Amino acid sequence: xxxxxxxxxxxxxxxxxxxxxxxxxxxxxxxxxxxxxxxxxxxxxxxxxxxxxxxxxxxxxxxxxxxxxxxxxxxxxxxxxxxxxxxxxxxxxxxxxxxxxxxxxxxxxxxxxxxxxxxxxxxxxxxxxxxxxxxxxxxxxxxxxxxxxxxxxxxxxxxxxxxxxxxxxxxxxxxxxxxxxxxxxxxxxxxxxxxxxxxxxxxxxxxxxxxxxxxxxxxxxxxxxxxxxxxxxxxxxxxxxxxxxxxxxxxxxxxxxxxxxxxxxxxxxxxxxxxxxxxxxxxxx
Amino acid sequence: xxxxxxxxxxxxxxxxxxxxxxxxxxxxxxxxxxxxxxxxxxxxxxxxxxxxxxxxxxxxxxxxxxxxxxxxxxxxxxxxxxxxxxxxxxxxxxxxxxxxxxxxxxxxxxxxxxxxxxxxxxxxxxxxxxxxxxxxxxxxxxxxxxxxxxxxxxxxxxxxxxxxxxxxxxxxxxxxxxxxxxxxxxxxxxxxxxxxxxxxxxxxxxxxxxxxxxxxxxxxxxxxxxxxxxxxxxxxxxxxxxxxxxxxxxxxxxxxxxxxxxxxxxxxxxxxxxxxxxxxxxxxxxxxxxxxxxxxxxxxxxxxxxxxxxxxxxxxxxxxxxxxxx
Numbered sequence: 001x002x003x004x005x006x007x008x009x010x011x012x013x014x015x016x017x018x019x020x021x022x023x024x025x026x027x028x029x030x031x032x033x034x035x036x037x038x039x040x041x042x043x044x045x046x047x048x049x050x051x052x053x054x055x056x057x058x059x060x061x062x063x064x065x066x067x068x069x070x071x072x073x074x075x076x077x078x079x080x081x082x083x084x085x086x087x088x089x090x091x092x093x094x095x096x097x098x099x100x101x102x103x104x105x106x107x108x109x110x111x112x113x114x115x116x117x118x119x120x121x122x123x124x125x126x127x128x129x130x131x132x133x134x135x136x137x138x139x140x141x142x143x144x145x146x147x148x149x150x151x152x153x154x155x156x157x158x159x160x161x162x163x164x165x166x167x168x169x170x171x172x173x174x175x176x177x178x179x180x181x182x183x184x185x186x187x188x189x190x191x192x193x194x195x196x197x198x199x200x201x202x203x204x205x206x207x208x209x210x211x212x213x214x215x216x217x218x219x220x221x222x223x224x225x226x227x228x229x230x231x232x233x234x235x236x237x238x239x240x241x242x243x244x245x246x247x248x249x250x251x252x253x254x255x256x257x258x259x260x261x262x263x264x265x266x267x268x269x270x271x272x273x274x275x276x277x278x279x280x281x282x283x284x285x
Numbered sequence: 286x287x288x289x290x291x292x293x294x295x296x297x298x299x300x301x302x303x304x305x306x307x308x309x310x311x312x313x314x315x316x317x318x319x320x321x322x323x324x325x326x327x328x329x330x331x332x333x334x335x336x337x338x339x340x341x342x343x344x345x346x347x348x349x350x351x352x353x354x355x356x357x358x359x360x361x362x363x364x365x366x367x368x369x370x371x372x373x374x375x376x377x378x379x380x381x382x383x384x385x386x387x388x389x390x391x392x393x394x395x396x397x398x399x400x401x402x403x404x405x406x407x408x409x410x411x412x413x414x415x416x417x418x419x420x421x422x423x424x425x426x427x428x429x430x431x432x433x434x435x436x437x438x439x440x441x442x443x444x445x446x447x448x449x450x451x452x453x454x455x456x457x458x459x460x461x462x463x464x465x466x467x468x469x470x471x472x473x474x475x476x477x478x479x480x481x482x483x484x485x486x487x488x489x490x491x492x493x494x495x496x497x498x499x500x501x502x503x504x505x506x507x508x509x510x511x512x513x514x515x516x517x518x519x520x521x522x523x524x525x526x527x528x529x530x531x532x533x534x535x536x537x538x539x540x541x542x543x544x545x546x547x548x549x550x551x552x553x554x555x556x557x558x559x560x561x562x563x564x565x566x567x568x569x570x571x572x573x574x575x576x577x578x579x580x581x582x583x584x585x586x587x588x589x590x591x592x593x594x595x596x597x598x599x600x601x602x603x604x605x606x607x608x609x610x611x
Contacts, residue, residue: 016362017395025389032380109376113434116340116370117393120361282343284334 017119022127023134030097030131039093043139046089047081047147051154065163065244070151075160075173077151078144079247082184085143086240090184091191091216092209093139098132098195099208102278106203111283121279129196129271136192137185144181148174164249180243183256186263187239191216193267197274200281233258236266291354293318293442293473294339298348301334308334310497312348316475316490318441321468323488323505324477327587331497332477336372336446339475341365352442370444370475374451375431379420383411383430386419390434398437405433408463424451432463443467446477461487481580491579495587508582515575516555519545521568529565533558547575 030036054060054070061067064083069076105111114124157170168176194215198208219237222228232238242259245252294316301309309331316322326332337343339350341357341364349356355364377386384402391398406412409429414422422430428451435443445464449457457480464487468474478484484491485505492502501508515538520526523545530536530546535554540547550558559572577585 015395017393021392021395025392028385028389029378029381032378032385108378109374110378112337112340112342112372113376113390114393115342116365117390117438118362118365118395119393280344282337284337284343 017123019123019126019130022119022123023130026101026127026131027134030135035096035100036135039096039135039139040142042089043093043143044146046085047077047143048150050081050084050147051077051150055154065247066160069160071155073158073160073173074148074150074152074155075157075168075170075177077155078147078177079180081143081147082180082243083241086184086187086237087220088213088216090136090139090143090188090240091213094132094136094188094191095195095209095212097135098192099199099212100205101128101132102196102199102274103203103205103208107205115283122275125275125278132192132196133189136188140181140185140188144177148177162249163244163247166249168247176246179246183243183246183259184240186242186260187236190236190239190263190267190270193270193274197270197277200274200277234262234265236263239263291351292316293320293353294322294475295351296335296339296348297350299335299338299345299350300347301331301338301343302346307497309338309345312494312497312499314492314499314502316442316473318473319468319471320490321464321474321488322476323484323491324475324494325479325481325484325491325583326494330494330587332494333372333446334497335494336370336444336475336477339444340368340370340372342372367438367441368444369435369438369440369442370446371431371435372444372446374424374447375427375434377419377427377430377434380418382416382418383422383426384415386430387415387434387437391437394438398439401437401439402433405436408436409433425453425456428452428460429456432460440472442473442475444475444477447479448476449478449480449483457483481578481583485579493583493586500586501582505579509576509579511582514549514551515547516550517542517545517547517571517573517575518558519570519572520562521570525565526562526567529561529567530558533561545571 060070061080061084064080066076066079070080105114115121157173159167159169160173162168191212195208195212198211199205202208202211216237219235223232223235223237239259239262242255245254245256292315294314296312296314299309299312299314300307312331312335314324314335324332324336334343338345339352339357341350341361344358350358352364352368353366355366357364377383378389381389384406387402387405388399391402403412406415409432411426411429411433414426419427419430428448432445432448435445443464448464449460452460461483464474464476468487474487476484476488488505490503491505491508493500518526518530523541527539527541527546530539530548533554534557536548536550536558538547538549548558555572559569562569
């Protein structure tokens with residue numbers, strides 16, 4: 001350490017940082033971690049594997065919506081991919097970051113570092129939450145984009161039959177796929193909120209990620225128990241199919257709106273709980 | 286720097302409990318602007334818990350803390366304006382470089398903190414390693430990076446928790462020099478340390494805490510002076526000297542140690558004794574006041590649950606707490 005006189009550091013002059021500053025730095029931190037690319041890589045790789053499997057075999061997922069069209073138009077690829085990925089892929093990718101983004105600060109002991117600066121706790125919370133949401137959006141965009149582009153390059157962009165039997169041309173098809181992705185994002189965000197909550201209250205990344213996956217699987221399990229059929233409309237796992245409303249003509253808004261409020265019933269309390277836990281917690285580690 | 290009228294730190298009746306354990310028990314601390322304040326206590330005494338409450342990292346179960354008149358719990362991050370420091374070892378993101386870590390904390394500081402990064406790195410001599418990832422830093426380098434991060438805030442109050450931990454002897458010396466210079470520039474420093482020599486060299490006031498309770502708060506000089514009423518005496522004939530001293534007015538607590546006699550007296554009684562010894566034909570080889578070191582006082586206060594008479598007599602500036610006097 002220098003033994004010369006410490007130069008007097010210039011006085012503070014400008015304004016205070018806000019949520020945007022925290023958000024940008026959370027994204028920079030995510031970009032610096034290998035784990036980030038695991039999830040995004042999986043989002044790009046899974047559609048590719050699906051397409052390779054279609055190219056190397058003759059069968060197909062004919063018992064699911066749009067399954068019979070996967071070799072006829074690239075528009076069907078991302079839609080069929082969405083159906084299968086709600087089981088584990090997106091819960092995993094979402095929780096990978098949302099379940100870690102607070103707990104990793106505990107693991108590194110850096111929470112005290114960022115909470116003793118000029119940023120309020122709620123701003124740190126909001127910045128982290130926005131970063132986790134951004135990651136979920138990015139993963140979904142990559143997944144849908146990869147499926148659409150690669151599927152389109154191989155099988156073209158011929159019109160896609162809607163679930164109502166009408167034909168959807170390529171331009172409108174792309175728009176409807178984007179709308180479907182937005183609808184799909186809603187329960188994903190609820191999953192992210194649960195992972196964020198677990199990350200905040202357990203202070204342990206592994207517990208938060210695994211806990212989120214267990215909750216997700218439990219809901220899927222409850223959905224297949226015939227005696228608990230009355231629960232199905234309110235299980236988060238069931239809301240991942242709501243996007244199909246956009247692929248009917250006219251648009252069937254009922255499942256979309258239902259998924260929105262059911263997802264909100266999970267996301268809002270989880271986020272509020274996480275918020276209160278974060279702003280009131282003792283940072284003693 | 287303009288002196289603030291409010292105390293840099295004012296903690297009143299701080300209590301923190303973890304289950305049945307009371308980690309901090311009715312702690313009062315007042316650090317005035319310009320103080321270099323030593324915060325002493327053995328492991329588990331409640332020092333770090335108190336520092337965490339001061340920085341708003343944990344909530345007290347009772348009591349209040351104000352930093353320059355602002356309460357971290359009520360005023361949030363604004364209470365930390367002009368305050369910097371770290372509790373226990375400074376922590377940074379291991380996957381980011383030292384510079385990136387400083388850019389991050391500077392971004393969270395705002396107010397032009399980013400413009401001070403180069404200067405701060407230069408002060409702690411980490412410029413050459415600033416582009417290396419923190420994961421590869423030694424403990425001492427992380428300590429220095431922590432100090433650089435604190436300097437970015439251009440603090441009026443610097444809270445340092447064992448800043449010399451992990452530093453080599455030269456690094457410890459340089460850290461002391463830097464803290465002294467920062468203090469000379471008017472920065473108030475609260476220094477938590479196990480290193481008594483460091484505290485004696487740097488601090489003008491101290492608080493000694495043990496088992497969650499304050500055992501002493503006040504001037505370091507006053508604390509040392511509380512033990513100034515004892516003398517060491519070496520003579521040509523200790524037996525005769527003891528007999529003379531035993532009947533001399535104002536001489537008390539007479540005892541022998543391996544090198545001669547010790548006794549308690551004020552200055553005039555010690556002078557009278559020296560005359561009496563001369564009249565009795567006893568040669569005086571040495572008559573010197575005996576003061577305890579900070580280390581001795583620290584151990585007396587923190588290791589003895591039951592206080593010993595005279596250990597910490599009340600002094601003009603210092604406040605020894607009742608529990609060590611009663």
